Amino acid sequence: MSDVRIKVENLWKKFHRGEIHDSLRDMIPSLAKRLLGKSPSRKELGEGDFWALREMEFEVKAGEALGVIGPNGAGKSTLLKVLNRILRPNRGHMKVEGRVGALIEVSAGFHPDLTGRENIFLQGAILGMRREEIANKFDEIVAFSGIEAFIDTPVKRYSSGMNARLGFSIATSLEQDVLLIDEVLSVGDWRFQQRCNERMEELVKGGAAVIFISHNHRAIGSLCDKTMLIRSGQKAAYGPSGDVIREYLQGSTESNAGADAPVHLSRVTLSQDGTEKWDFSPGDEARVDIEVKASTQQKGLVAVLFVRNQAGHAIFNTSTNGLTDTVDLEPGESHVFSFGLEMHLARGEYHLGAALHEKATEQRIDTIFPAATVHIHSNADVGGTCQLYPKLLTD
């Protein structure tokens, strides 16, 4: 076997927007269409179709981990499903060598009425394990999941965390040549997550080829040497993880309205003392520039700046409405709204977003989110969302 475990060449996958006919009655007209040759081939886009993956090209070698990042709906999970043979590509080729394991919905095969013990054998078999293999690994699986006491209880009485832990333990006990991971580390408590990370590092060191999809950039950065950024089904960047994650976080996200709109948000930058920057300490001064471009005459523009935490909750927002007058633009003119912010945030990752409103109609014209991602670094033992500068009082 060659060193290359996963090889993807010019891979395309199309999806259909909207309903697919799903009764015999609907099939007859579509069959007739196909017979008359009016239906598009598998390789072309038909009405309502779109490319979920385009021109995918990469390879992963044994002992290598490739991180995959990108906004929701970019095609990350579709890519994994294609590699896992659940979906077949419309164009292009791929080759996956050796035994493939996937950490996607790790407890999908569980039957609620069967006990944990019975389900280990069932789920193991679904993942392609043989009887002896499961029997040999049984104690290890149970120990790793930490549910020894409940192993003969039907899984319908398990908590969702126990369910996921058991599923993860089974899935990672498998000896794979290729491992596909889709955002599973969000299950279980902190200690379990820690153990999961260690287990995955072991697997990579043991010579598995790993593809790791996650929104947890820190986990990607520590596990994967290389990362691929996917946007709208296309490879937008590929290279050393640190560089790609940085590029993603810099917020080159396209605006909702798009560059062809009469007026749109064209750029959002985050800086400190004149240099672009994304790492801050609590209390640092940051400057956010929001550039707006207009191709037709615009009146009464208001810029909105908002911050969301990693869970996506809005934690702060402000707008130019109360701070200055509105802005009018002539055709071809652009304007930069600049905000100064004091970053009184607790340690962690936050996403900045920008929006453009028209004051008279109170209509939102455009949004960019995430426009930039901020890392707040701090050694202080502070968690949560804001920094309240705690100190110990001795009096």
Add this chain to the structure above:
Amino acid sequence: MTTETSPATFDSRKRTILGDFREIFGDFWAYRFLLYQLTLRDIRIRYKQAIMGFGWAILMPLMVVGSGLIVRSAMAYLADQPFASEIIAGVALKAVPWSFFVSSIGFANQSLVRHFSLVTKIYFPREVLPLSAVLAGVFDSLIGGVALLIVLPFLGVDFSWGLLWIPCLAVLLICFTVAAGTFLACMNLFFRDVKYIVQVILTFGIFLTPVFFEPIMFGETGAQIMMLNPLSPILEGTRLGVVEGHNLFTPLISEAGTVVWQPWYLAYSAAWAIPGLFISLITFHRLEFLFAEYA
């Protein structure tokens, strides 16, 4: 580590009929433990936490026999003929394979849709889903079959070499059931109205299949028409072989001179079951890649 021929290695480039069959049976072999586990699961959940327990396996054939008795005693009464215990034996012999067919098709038909979350998330050869549904039905029928063998001597059936027809015809029936179940499972995934059509056919199928009666009751032409149903020769052959001790490789002409059995009836059923099995497996396998998109 294995190379090209291993079912674990996947290359999207190759696709031939022969290659497909190699893939299907290679997958079956590689995933034989999964097939066993899924069958075991279906059996376990059927007998776990159930009032009936293993009685469930006998309930359905028993109901069929009961209904058959009502129908046949009414017929005997109208024809002013004595009601022979051989009639019960004949109906009971056909009730077990009929129940097997109905329940297996029912479970197999729903097997893909029921495992929606597996089909859209995890790769494994999907053929094992309808196949394990049928295998669980085989297990049920074994219990029913054992019960039947205990009862048969009391119904005036002498055990003879004719019993050997049972395993032969059972293989044919299983092949046909797997073929139909696999095909329907994938149709049902694409078209959700298939399950209603199948339900209707299974409900009324008992009138189009010789379970309660013998095809010869409809006269020679009627019997031949009824034998067009691929299940008919299998069910009727079981009765003729076991109850009447007839050698199915030879024709059987009644005293009145009408044709009761022709050896090619068997060949006809086999012509449905065996090529049907291959066609439906290859259809299933070729459409497999669409399952996750349509499910």
